[in-house]
Each structure stands twice: as C-alpha cells, then as structure tokens.
Amino acid sequence: MCPAVLYRRLPGEGLDEVIAGFREAAAWDPGGTVLIVPTSRLADDIAHRLIAEGTPIFGDAVTTLAGFARRVFEDHAKTESLITGAQSRLIIADILATRAADLPLLVRGDRPGSGVVNELATLVEVLTTRKVDYPAALGDLQGAKSAEIGLVLDAYLRFLDEHDLVDESTLLARAARWLAGGGRDRTGPVFIYGLYEPVPLERDLILAIRERAPEFHYVVPWADNPAVFIDDGAWVRPDVVDGSAAKSRIAGLFSGRATWDCGGDICITARKDRLDEVRAVAQEVRDLIAGGVPPGDIAVAFPDLPAAMAYVEEVFPDFGIPYASSRGTALIGSPLARALLAVIAVPVHGYRREDVVALLNSPYIGEQFPRGAVVDVLSREARITGGADAWDERLALLAGSIEAEIAMPGTPEGVRRRHEAMLAAIAGVREGLKDLFSDLLTLGGAKTIAGHLAAYRSLLARWGCPVMPEGGDPVLFERESRDRAAFFRVLDTLEATALILPEREVGPAEFLSVLSLLVAGTGSGSRHRRHAVQVIGIRETAHLTIPHLFIAGLVEGAMPRLTTRLPFATDLETRRLGTRSRADILREERYYFTAALLAARDRVCLSFPAADSGAPAIRSSFIDAVRDAAAPGTWGAESFSASRLAAAAEAGALIARARFDEAAAILPPSAVREAAHRLNIENYHRRGPCDSPYDGVLCDDPEAVAALTRRFGDDAVYSPTALETYADCPFRFYLGDVLSLEPLASPDPDLTARERGSLVHRIAHRFYAGWRRDGHGPLTDENHPEALRRILAIGREEAEQVSLRSPAWAVEKEFLLGSPLAGRGLLERFIENELRLAASPLSPRAFEFSFGLPVGEGAADAVPIRLGEGPEETILLRGRIDRIDVAPDGAFMITDYKTGSSHPNLADVMAGKALQLPLYIRAVETLTGLSGAAGAYYTVRRGEVRARPVFWDTGRKDHFAVYPGTRNSGVEDVRALVDASLARVRDYLHGIRNGRFPPRQDAGPCPGYCGFATVCRFDGLREFSSCGEGSDGAH
Secondary structure, three states, X not given: OOOEEEEEEOOOOOHHHHHHHHHHHHHHXXXXXXXXXXXXXXXXXXXXXXXXXXXXXXXXXXXXXXXXXXXXXXXXXXXXXXXXXXXXXXHHHHHXXXXXXXXXXXXXXXXXOHHHHHHHHHHHHHHHHOOOOOOHHHHHXXXXXXXXXXXXXXXXXXXXXXXXXXXXXXXXXXXXXXXXXXXXXOOOOEEEEOOOOOOHHHHHHHHHHHXXXXXXXXXXXXXXXXXXXXXXXXXXXXXXXXXXXXXXXXHHOOOXXXXXXXXXXXXXXXXXOHHHHHHHHHHHHHXXXXXXXXXXXXXXXXXXXXXXXXHHHHHHHHOOOOEEEOOOOEHHHOHHHHHHHHHHHHHHOOOOHHHHHHHHHOOOOOOOOOOHHHXXXXXXXXXXXXXXXXXXXXXXXXXXXXXXXXXXXXXXXXXXXXXXXXXXXXXXXXHHXXXXXXXXXXXXXXXXXXXXXXXXXXXXXXXXXXXXXXXXXXXXXXXXHHHHHHXXXXXXXXXXXXXXXXXXXXXXXXXXXXXXXXXXXXXXXXXXXOOOEEEEEHHHHOOOOEEEEEEOOOEOOOOOOOOOOOXXXXXXXXXXXXXXXXXXXXXXXXXXXXXXXXXXEEEEEEEEEOEEOOEEOOEOHHHHHHHHHHOOEEOOOOOOOOXXXXXXXXXXXXXXXXXXXXXXXXXXXXXXXXXXXXXXXXXXXXXXXXOOHHHOEOOOOHHHHHHHHHHOOOOOEEOHHHHHHHHHOHHHHHHHHHOOOOXXXXXXXXXXXXXXXXXXXXXXXXXXXXXXXXXXXXXXXXXXXXXXXXHHHHHHHHHHHOOOOOHHHHHHHHHXXXXXXXXXXXXXXXXXXXXXXXXXXXXXXXXXXXXXXXXOOOOEOOEEEEOOOOXXXXXXXXXXXXXXXXXXXXXXXXXXXXXXXXXXXXXXXXXXXXXXXXXXXXXXXXXXXXXXXXXEEEEEEOOEEEEEEEEEEHHHHXXXXXXXXXXXXXXXXXXXXXXXXXXXXXXXXXXXXXOEOOOOOOOOOOOOOOOOHHHOOOOHHHHHHOOOOOOOOOO
8 A cells, every 4th residue: 555645725725835745756757657637627727827837748647537437438448438528418319219108207308308308318327326226225215206217217327237347327336446456557656635525436436546646645725614514534544643733813704703804805795687697897907907917817707607798798798898708608599500400400390481581681601592580581471380291382372462463453563563573582492492492302211310310410511511601700710610519529429429429219309309419418618718717617716816707697596506305306306315414515515605705716606696687696604604704805997998788888977968078088089970960859759749760750842742642642552551540650650651661570370350350341342242243132131041052152162272271370260251169150140130131221242443543444533532621622533432321311330340350430530530430431432423322341350240320311210220339429410520530541642742750649559550569659648748739640
C-alpha cells in the first residue's frame, strides 16, 4: 500500500501547494502523474496556468475524476466501447419503444416522450453511482411502477453487458475494477483536490487509485462547521493527516457562531426583477472595466445558469460587455437546428400549412423553393390547413376561381392584371411545392435508423442545407457555425448508436422523436475566451480565484434548491432508497455557496430579484445568513449609463423636453432630428382632434385632394358597403378603398362569414327564381311539401359545390340541411318562416337584383341618385339586392339576408351608419317608380330564422302585422328617412374627395371583423379630448 496523505483545507486553500507538488512529481514522471479536480473549468484553468508558466502537460494529466476514469478505460479496454449520455438515452428510448406493451405506466401512446426518457436516464445514473439495489431497496413499497422501472434498468444494464458498452456511470465501476485488478500498467503519483462528498461509486474509484498509486495526496474541503462540512476524508484511510486548515469567518457561515464586519468585501442588493438585476450587474461590470479591471478578472455566477442566459444574451451586448459562457445555448433553441428538424417535421406532421411556411421562410433552406411569404399568402387564400395532396388541389381551385373572375365581363383592367400576376404566382408555387414534397417523400416510409439518417443526410446535401450567410454579423456567423457543427455531431452520434441498437425499422415520426431527443440534450458549445467576463454556474466557482465575483439570481428554489425526490419516486420511496436526504442537499447547497464566497479575492456582489415573470420572488435564505453574519454593504446603480438602450431612452426624454443639445451629446444630430419629428407626431399630432396627415387627414395636401377628386368624382361608382365603411371608419376606407390594401386572409377551414352568406343567398335565389318560373305563387300549406323538397335539393347541390372537407363544414352542412341528430335544418325552418310571412300583402318578387355590377347582359347600369335638391348633386350607385317583396299597392320592402349574429338597427340608420337599406330603396324607386315601405334584415343562422324590418311605414301596419319584433321600428315617413341617409352620403362624399380619413371616432372598441387592426392607430380614449368633431373627422 502506498503512503497516502490527507489534507484538510478550506475550499480554494492549498491549491498552489498541490499544483507545486504536481509540477515536481510530473518533472520525473510526466506520463503517470495526475491531478484530479472537481470541475473541467478548474482543470482547464490549472492546465492553462501550468502551460503559461512553461510547465509541459502530458495529455489529460490535469482532469476530473470522470476524465481519469476515461483515461483508465482507454488504457485497458479491449472489446469495450464507451458511450455518451446521449447514446444512453437513445438505448433507453429504444428499450421503451420495443417493450412498450410491458410498460403501460411509462409509455403512453405509440412512443415514449423525451421527458420520460430523460428522467429514466437520471434515475439510472443515481441508482448506479449510489449503488442502490433497485427495486429490492424499496422493500414493501414495491409496486407496478417500480416493476416497470426495474425491467427497464435490468434491460439497459443487460444491453450494455451484451454489447460490451460502458456508460458514464458504469465507467467509474469499470475503472475501479481495472485498477484493483493489478497488472503491469503503472500508475504515477496522484493528487486529488477539492472533491465534495463523493458518492459511493466515486469513493470506490478513489480507493482503488489510493491502493494503486505510488504517491497519493487527497485534499478534502474542510472547516470546523458541521452545517457545511461533514466529510473529513477519513474514509481514504490515510497514513498521514495534515489538518492545518486556515481559519475563515466565511467558512463558518451557517454555523450560527460566525459574525464579522466584512468591510465592504461582500455587498448585497435587491432589484426589481430579473432583467433589472442583470442590467445592474452589467452596469457594475462596465464600471469595473472602465476603472482598469481586465474583463477576465470578473465572473458572474448564477445558481440556474440556463435560465439566466436568456437575460445575459439580451443585456450584456447592449452594455458592450465581452463575455464567455461556460454553457452554450441549448441546441434545440437554435433557429438553425429547428430549421433542420423542420425538414423531417413537415412530412411527419402531415404537411401542415404553418410548418411548410416556416420551413420555406427559414434562411437556412436556400432559395430553390418558393418564398415562404408568397406561400403564406396563397395558402391562406386557398384555405389550406395541411395534407400533401390538399396543397395542389386547393391551389388549383383558387386558380380556377381567379380565372373565372378574369373571364367575367366588366372586370376592371387593373383587377385583371393583378389576377394574372396572382395566377403566375400560383403556378410557380405549385411547381415549387411539387419539387419540395417530392424531395420530402424520400424521408417517408419505415426504415432503420441508419436508413433514415442516410436519406436525411442525402437530402440536406442535395439542398446544400443549411445555407450559411456569406456576410453579416461575425458574432452571429460564429454562433451559427457552432450550431451547425453541433447538429452534425448529433447526427454522427445517432449514426454510431444505430450500429449498436437492434436493427428494426421505425417510421419517420419515431426517427424525428429520437433525433429531437438527442438535440434537446445537446448544447451548441461555446468558445472559451479567457480575456472576457466569465458567465458561469455557481458550482463552477469552487476553488477558483476570482478578483471580482457577482452571484445573481439568489432566490428560494434556485439557491438552495432542495429537491430531494428522485424521478418516478415519492418522498417516502426516495428516503427508502437511501439516496440524499433534505439535510444532505441543504448541506451541499451551503457548501457551494460558501465555496463561491471564498473564491472571490477582492469583492463579491450578491443580488436577488424581487419579482420573477410578474410574480413575487422570495429571496434566498442564504442572503439572510450573510446579512446576519457579515454586515454586508450595498451595491448597484439606479441608472444604467453604459446601456445603449438606456442612453437612447434618456436622449428621448431630453428631446421630449426640448433639450436638444444635451441629447446630441448622446445621439448623432440626425437621430435627434428624427426622434424629435417622431415625438411631435405622437405628442402633438396624435393628441386631441384628428387634424393631420398622421391621422389620415390629407385636406392640406393639394395633390392628394386633386387625385382623390378625380378618382372619387362624379363618374365614380359607389356601393353601399363602401359608403358604410367610410361612415364607420374613414381610415378603414382609406386603407381598403383608396390604397387597395387587403388584410391577410385567415386559413380557417370553416366557411367565412362572407362564404356562409353567399351560400344562403344562392340557395334562396335559386329556390325563388325556379319557384316563380314554374308558376307558383305564395307558399301555402298545400305547396309547402314541394317547396321543402325543392329547397333541400338545391341546398344539397350547393353544399356539394363547397370545396371544404373539414369536420366543421360537415357539422355545418348538417345544420343547414337537417339530420336525425341535428334536427330540422336551416332551410326547412326558412320555408316554415316563409309560410308564416305569406299572410302579408308583401310577397317575394325579385331576387339577387343587380345594378351597376359586371354581371353580364341585361344588368342595369349604375343608378344615379340625387343627394340633394340640385340635379348636379348625384351619386352613381351599384349593388345587388338580395330580395324585393312587393305589395299589390306598389309598396315594396328591401330584404337583405344575414347569417351573422349582429345587425344594424334603426338607430344606426338614423345616425348614418347603416346606409344599405335606404340606398337600395332609393335605387329601386328610381328604377321602377314604386314606393319604398320598409327595409328588413332576414336572419338565417343556427338558432334563429326570422325576417325583421329595421324600419317600416307606419301607414301600412297591415303589411307588417305578421313580422315579429316590429313594435319600435315604425317610422311615419320612410322617404324622409331615406333623404336623411342621402344627406349623410353627401357629407361622406365631401370627406372622401377632400381627403378626410381619420380613424373612427367612437369611444368603444373597434369591431372584431376589421382586418386592419394591426396597422390602425385608433385610441378609444382619444375621443374624450376630441369634442366637436364629426363622425368623418370634420370640425
């Protein structure tokens, strides 16, 4: 047995002496001398220090305990192969997939989830390294769940044995056995420094090293404080014990005995939230750098580094801080990796619209396929939701409808040109998607993992994917290059693992699941830059020497993190397994916090956020322990002068107060001028009444007014809908009717409100046109069955013409036509309602009555309607009237079918908001000489079928007695009501021709159907400061 020396030292203490001893031993045995430390960061720092001092380092002479085990493995392995943690997860996933029938509690559905695989991998590691006999250790707590876990554990370990594989956990045991087995392989002097409470399997390896090494030095972190330190190292059975650990008040933290004045070496601050906390750290870091501190002398540590990195990546570049993180971002969050996974996900998920568009929008896919923005617009118009075949079918239907519209007589030339361009775009998209889907088809079908990988690699190579940018931000390019390399390393790992897994065929979905599992468990890596600020996890600080240390994010749940429960285990089961108790975990968390404080050479700044994601956060009890013991100072600025964003905000505040010279000291003069201009727009022009071009009021622009007068002058033809749009919101009229903008279509697989209305219109028109053509009069009890038969037949024909195939449409069709489940359909209830209305003198006479529309020969020209007393005040009107009911006395009623839930009322008509019915009455009067008596909305929707006059002539009560809900809608003079609407129209035309297009002036919210909500500047509260302004924006 070799002489073994045990040293009890404070964390970080005695490291120089150990390095000196290692250097001296390595001088005469460079190949055999080893220094083992707790973390790879510490190993890298020591190796870098030795090399900088001119000391040659042999291979991995400075390493971690796992690194030493790998070194032993490489020296002794013959047929055995070492696998990574990612490969371990793949093997577990394969066991779950192949034994799914035996594992109903662990495997839900057709394949295991990544969460189950990861938790099982963690459980296997804990049980292995702690040498727990599972499930026997549970005793009487064993059950179906533990039986399934035991089956997976046994299958996993058996798989490793059968294939001569060693994973990261069993590696320790294998290395210990090889060392204990003796042999001629020589081990040199071994120095082990700073391991905190090694687990049983680690202890086995350390004892095997102790037995084999000719010289063995073991330095255990130690202080006389049982609240933190209980492992005194006696278990290594030392020959010599050096217990001369230095005294440290910091090491006595949590003992309840230590109190001292830290003299400002430890400072604490509370910040508003996580973002504010990281900004405060960044400002302090910038101040240190400005004061001459090298960035490499500064470290920022977090208990939860992955969660903190999102804030660091946002804040540190804004403050101009060079930094290096010990943990690269998760590869699954990389846009490049997600784009590469999307190549497989598109066919796996059935060519969903959003997946295809996202794939084509990715810059990493290249330009050989149609642009994602074009595909997005056309797929919305074509109402595509997914399905490989549906893409071409629905695009073809869209092209057909556009061709039909182009062929219609009277289609304006400008519209025809736009349609022709759209047809060309559709043809290009169809051809491009055909190529894309053909390529993706090679990824389909059942294959082995190796087969899927080969097909996938071949496709990426054929596409030249991922496409990397030729220029741009070098930092971004470096990150993308790391992500690309990491992703292809994942493919290499999967390819290597496929060689050892049982060869079985899997579908593309399982292949995607396996690949995603690997990607989710992989980091993109980061370049270690020693001269940058180091952003690290708090456990990495142990034994380092850091001049300026910040420890942020000190909240309960992160530090200490007292989760004792093992995956798939209750608290009782965890205790029975004898892994770690709550006291053990608390002691470990205290140790790493204490070790971090000891690592700070000059100053340590602690911080915690008062809130996290809007919810109050509880500061760590460790903060209170430091406050009680050390009388710490405070730190942190209230303003962030080093932040470019904060500087811009400060400059904006100065500009708002007209302090332009001071703002120019922060921003370039051109930026100050532009900011002032924008502030004036917001703070002056967009306050109070709408009276500037920034609110769509163009009255003071002669060229704009002249152009509008020409376009919307006496020869312009208007529809009631366009005029109603202006009446409701002039700005919406400006966007749609002046600028000809169209909202992005919704890819809703259900009927739109317009399509639903058109369907009802066509059915009603065809029914009554045929009914009258065949000589039938009003509906009666005798002809009711024939009428019902006819309208249902027409309804079925029209429903078959709808190209939708969604479940929503199938249900809606049942409610339209009726069924045993849905009951009476809308069409049957419509006929029954018509039968009740037949008692009125008003009877249906004309349907889909068009004028001024390009509907072919026989259509009436646009109707000139007088707006006032003078003959020159007219408007050319076009429209299509759903239905005209005429009485024997020549009185008529305009009826408009509605399938929605809300309609204008008499108040809207009188306010000039609802113009359709009054204008249609005047148009029919002008064309026929008949007298308008009423305007009605006919609701045909699920739950309601009724005709309701919005206004009616009280002199003809007998005409409307059978119409329900008409008590409060009668008017004494319909003609006067129509004339009042026309007076409103005259005002609207004046506003249009003079360029008045402000947002709507109502105090309430914008209507939900408006497609321009994303570009509108409407503010309901602004109405309160706009007294005296008319509905069209006039004063």
